[in-house]
Amino acid sequence: MNILGIILALISGLGTTLAYLDYNRVVLKGETKPNGATWAIWSAIALISASSYFASTGDFWKSIISLLNIILCIGTFVLALMGGKFKKLDATDWCALAIGIIATIVWKLTTASYANLIVQVAIIIGFIPTWHGVWKSPSREKPRPWWIWCISYGIAGIVVIIRWKHQWIDLVYPVLCVFLHASVPLVGTVAKTTQPSTLKRKD
Secondary structure, three states: OHHHHHHHHHHHHHHHHHHHHHHHHHHHOOOOOOOHHHHHHHHHHHHHHHHHHHHHHOOHHHHHHHHHHHHHHHHHHHHHHHHOOOOOOOHHHHHHHHHHHHHHHHHHHOOHHHHHHHHHHHHHHHHHHHHHHHHHOHHHOOHHHHHHHHHHHHHHHHHHHHOOOOOHHHHHHHHHHHHHHHHHHHHHHHHHHHHHHHHHHHO
16 A cells, blocks of 8 residues: 555656646746746745645655645746746735745744644635636636646545545645645636626626
């Protein structure tokens, strides 16, 4: 069972890597320009999330997807730097950063598990601008990388179950990320079905 868990962990890591490559392919084509300042913050959030999750679980294979996320998130930040797009941080960026700092303080005062739970709130907040943007313009986000992320986190959740140590808290991060990443293409699909009727009413 442990061998199966390791194999699935590697598959989940490969999946999230492919999702980032697919996402950044669009960036390299110039079809979208990520904000460098925002990705700087999300690289920091990824670092806090992955390090606290690894410290909480004590299991590299459960944590592989979150650890890879640090490198891949920083890679997207570098692409944003190359694109030269920097704009002022909005309220959600500042809020996510503040929660990340709070999670770090909680980690120092209590445990990594509590810190990781808190940083999940920052991850949720980080999706708000994406949901808003996709609702306004469904074509701005390609669904494929989001579904690959969704599947990868689902596999990561299975890894946690296979390598179960009676720590339900280990499931929070992968399960939450399944729903969050699936929500982006789903919001886009709903937006596409509602926008035509909205346009008709305006005409």
